[in-house]
Amino acid sequence: MEQPALGISDGIYAYKHLCEGGIDIHEIVVKKSSFRILLYYIGTICLLATVCRTLLSKEGLYLSSLWSISFAGIIAKCLRCDPVKKESLVIMPTFGVQLEQHFWSGRVRRKFVPIGKILKQVLNECVTPVTCYWSLALLLRDEYELMLVFMKLRPPAKMLVPIWNALCAFKNSDSTRRLADPHPKDSACSPESKLKT
Amino acid sequence: MVSDFFFPNFGGVESHIYYLSQCLLKLGHKVVVMTHAYGNRSGVRYVTNGLKVYYVPWRPFLMQNTLPTLFLTLPIVRTIIIREKISVVHGHQAFSTLCHEALMHARTMGYKVVFTDHSLYGFADAGSIHMNKVLQFTLADIDQAICVSHTSKENTVLRSGIAPEKVFMVPNAVDTAMFTPSPKRLSCDEIVIVVISRLVYRKGADLLVEVIPEVCRLFPKVRFIIGGDGPKRVRLEEMREKFSLQDRVEMLGAVPHAQVRSRLISGHIFLNSSLTEAFCIAILEAASCGLLTVSTRVGGVPEVLPDDMIVLAEPAPEDMVRAVKKAIDMIPGIDPQVMHLRMKKLYSWDDVAKRTEIVYDRAMQSSTTNLLDRLPRYLTCGSWAGKLFCIVMIINYLLWRLLEFLQPAEDIEVVPDIGPLHAQIQRDDLCEAQENQI
Numbered sequence: 029m030e031q032p033a034l035g036i037s038d039g040i041y042a043y044k045h046l047c048e049g050g051i052d053i054h055e056i057v058v059k060k061s062s063f064r065i066l067l068y069y070i071g072t073i074c075l076l077a078t079v080c081r082t083l084l085s086k087e088g089l090y091l092s093s094l095w096s097i098s099f100a101g102i103i104a105k106c107l108r109c110d111p112v113k114k115e116s117l118v119i120m121p122t123f124g125v126q127l128e129q130h131f132w133s134g135r136v137r138r139k140f141v142p143i144g145k146i147l148k149q150v151l152n153e154c155v156t157p158v159t160c161y162w163s164l165a166l167l168l169r170d171e172y173e174l175m176l177v178f179m180k181l182r183p184p185a186k187m188l189v190p191i192w193n194a195l196c197a198f199k200n201s202d203s204t205r206r207l208a209d210p211h212p213k214d215s216a217c218s219p220e221s222k223l224k225t
Numbered sequence: 226m227v228s229d230f231f232f233p234n235f236g237g238v239e240s241h242i243y244y245l246s247q248c249l250l251k252l253g254h255k256v257v258v259m260t261h262a263y264g265n266r267s268g269v270r271y272v273t274n275g276l277k278v279y280y281v282p283w284r285p286f287l288m289q290n291t292l293p294t295l296f297l298t299l300p301i302v303r304t305i306i307i308r309e310k311i312s313v314v315h316g317h318q319a320f321s322t323l324c325h326e327a328l329m330h331a332r333t334m335g336y337k338v339v340f341t342d343h344s345l346y347g348f349a350d351a352g353s354i355h356m357n358k359v360l361q362f363t364l365a366d367i368d369q370a371i372c373v374s375h376t377s378k379e380n381t382v383l384r385s386g387i388a389p390e391k392v393f394m395v396p397n398a399v400d401t402a403m404f405t406p407s408p409k410r411l412s413c414d415e416i417v418i419v420v421i422s423r424l425v426y427r428k429g430a431d432l433l434v435e436v437i438p439e440v441c442r443l444f445p446k447v448r449f450i451i452g453g454d455g456p457k458r459v460r461l462e463e464m465r466e467k468f469s470l471q472d473r474v475e476m477l478g479a480v481p482h483a484q485v486r487s488r489l490i491s492g493h494i495f496l497n498s499s500l501t502e503a504f505c506i507a508i509l510e511a512a513s514c515g516l517l518t519v520s521t522r523v524g525g526v527p528e529v530l531p532d533d534m535i536v537l538a539e540p541a542p543e544d545m546v547r548a549v550k551k552a553i554d555m556i557p558g559i560d561p562q563v564m565h566l567r568m569k570k571l572y573s574w575d576d577v578a579k580r581t582e583i584v585y586d587r588a589m590q591s592s593t594t595n596l597l598d599r600l601p602r603y604l605t606c607g608s609w610a611g612k613l614f615c616i617v618m619i620i621n622y623l624l625w626r627l628l629e630f631l632q633p634a635e636d637i638e639v640v641p642d643i644g645p646l647h648a649q650i651q652r653d654d655l656c657e658a659q660e661n662q663i
Contacts, residue, residue, distance in 0.1 A: 038636075039636070153268070153269040153640070154268060155267065155268045155269060155279055155280070155281055155282065155301075156282065156301075157281065157282050157283055157297075157301060158297075158300040158301050158304075159300060159301060159304050160269075160279075160301070160304050160305065160308060162638070184638055185638050186638070
């Protein structure tokens with residue numbers, strides 16, 4: 029049964045929480061901003077203008093023209109819009125979680141993490157040379173690196189906390205289920221069943 | 226606390242910041258340390274008692290210092306100060322570029338700033354002249370400053386031109402719980418002299434090369450243990466070979482700090498041959514372990530220990546040998562346990578923290594001034610330098626305003642305050658006790 033979406037919003041991102049048929053979906057959507065789209069077009073036009081000016085000028089390619097193309101390229105890259113439209117976390121009780129990236133082009137990238145692989149979900153403080161931000165990550169069994177739930181987007185902590193709570197509830201319910209039934213009978217993946225076959 | 230020098234790097238400044246932070250946490254304050262990344266150690270780490278450390282991923286470029294960029298550290302410093310709800314920014318060490326930049330940015334944003342100078346510097350050579358100019362810039366608009374000895378205070382005031390009333394003297398201390406004497410008193414049949422320092426020029430390694438052979442010649446029952454590493458180690462090895470002192474001079478190499486105490490308690494005398502020292506925590510550690518100290522009379526060293534715990538000498542080989550002779554004669558009358566107990570009363574990091582708290586209170590009471598009122602303070606730094614510093618501060622102010630427009634302070638999320646770890650543990654114990662009662 030689909031329940032109505034709950035959400036939090038700030039200037040850049042919007043958080044939506046949906047429940048569909050027992051599956052929990054947490055989405056972080058990038059808000060379309062006409063200002064950022066305008067900046068993107070300005071950056072692209074600057075880069076194209078620099079390249080055309082260099083190619084059409086009679087002087088040819090000099091070091092200064094290469095510098096100006098590189099500089100225009102950096103500005104265009106900084107001003108470009110993120111290709112990611114939204115990232116979502118789909119929690120499937122007793123199975124695992126699916127991390128999805130939806131792009132503006134329509135492409136979707138998905139990654140499934142089985143519940144048994146998840147050791148812990150952590151809210152991490154990340155530090156870059158210019159800023160600090162929060163990220164939600166999964167500690168996985170037998171893996172050295174953390175897996176980020178939202179790989180491209182940097183939603184604020186107020187949006188990550190309910191998702192983290194949902195992951196905690198998901199892990200707790202799995203632990204409770206394992207305590208209640210430590211030896212599930214019909215498990216195709218259990219070592220005993222593999223030995224028998 | 227901001228400095229380029231923090232753990233895992235080890236030294237006087239690093240341990241000062243660490244111990245002071247721990248004691249301030251015990252007093253109930255919130256302390257956050259900001260330093261640069263060390264290798265893979267980058268990001269947020271929590272050390273003992275929940276002390277939060279930001280290892281900002283700016284790579285060091287020269288002698289553990291971050292590349293001086295003037296304005297590029299403004300975004301990260303601003304973000305950390307806002308998200309941690311900082312009220313006072315405390316910079317350490319004049320040689321730290323990150324410290325100077327953070328203090329400049331904090332001042333621009335209207336926060337109170339305190340600076341601690343840990344070293345003595347000269348006035349004549351090119352490096353010192355430039356360093357002093359940078360220090361003048363930073364201290365022109367500081368709220369309060371701290372020096373670790375009276376000599377250091379005099380040196381800082383002369384170098385920077387800061388008003389002496391703004392400078393407090395708060396000495397370093399020693400962890401007497403960690404540096405305890407040996408339970409068994411050493412025999413005086415053989416006298417062991419311990420040297421633990423970086424083997425570099427300013428620590429007087431060249432003096433040691435002159436002093437050790439002479440002492441070994443005059444006193445057949447004396448043995449040396451030398452711990453530490455550095456460019457001058459080769460000279461000491463050569464001296465050992467030249468005078469055939471392999472059985473009387475033991476070279477340990479670099480000694481991890483955790484093993485310093487075990488090396489110190491194997492000796493009777495601690496020898497310090499530094500050519501310049503603002504304070505010298507090493508002789509405190511040695512005295513806490515019950516060793517009699519022989520040291521050069523330089524900088525702030527005469528202020529550190531009482532006269533019956535230290536024998537001072539001029540930084541010349543003959544005077545050092547005379548001081549070692551005097552120390553050897555004093556050894557039978559030295560009780561390491563009594564010395565340790567005296568050090569416990571004389572120096573403690575809790576006392577340093579309380580005195581530093583007073584400095585913070587004084588800084589918080591100082592008036593808040595806007596940019597136009599602060600700019601004339603930079604003009605006193607020099608006819609050309611003053612104007613340059615004013616331009617730098619104006620640009621910094623404009624960049625700050627731009628950042629405020631692009632990312633307002635309200636959009637920076639404040640980190641939830643969990644408090645120090647010992648308070649957390651106490652709360653958990655209390656909850657458990659209440660649950661048990663129910």
